[in-house]
Amino acid sequence: MPRASALALSDIPGLAAPRRAALEAAGIRTARDLVFYLPKGHLDRATVTPVDQLTTGEHTIHAKVKTVRVPRFGRVRFAEAVLDDGTGTVRAMWFGRYDVKKRLFPGVDLLVSGRVGEGKGKHAGLQFSNPDFEEVGADAEGIATGGIIPIYPPLPGVGPNTLRRAIR
DSSP: OOOTTTOBGGGSTTOOHHHHHHHHHTTOOBHHHHHTSOOSEEEEOOOBOOGGGOOSEEEEEEEEEEEEEOOEETTEEEEEEEEEOSSOEEEEEEETOTTHHHHOOTTOEEEEEEEEEEEOGGGOEEEEESOEEEEOSTTOOOSSSSSEEEEOOOBTTBOHHHHHHHHO
16 A cells, blocks of 8 residues: 555545545645644534433434425525434424435434524424434444544535545
8 A cells, every 4th residue: 555645636535536626726635635634623423412302502413314305485495304313303404405305315314413503483492403414324434423523624625524534
């Protein structure tokens, strides 16, 4: 195996050409450069909270999807899922991310991490707003949930999970 200092970005599996170009534009040209692109902080998403014990703040839950829908209010679209862990249910909402409906189906087992807040009006009660989520299973990567997650300074053209995957 080549040394990290000699390993080109093109040798990193799963790193597509547009992402490589964005990394190179930021001065990251080798795997060594990527490894030394240090996080600015970390999120502790290792503790799983039962739904019936949720409060406002940052939480991670392990739950199954009950329902998924993409309602529309005028021009505003969002994805909404109801999640159930056996102790209760909680709503998760993704604004501007209606692609979520393509990835979530009733019965899918998830780790969901993010900010829990109070919903308003029709959506009163606790809910996740724009949480990160990953399907639980044999091929789960643990890139955005279920552990200590590095927070990297933003790079134009490279999403945080793509960056975490490449550095891993």
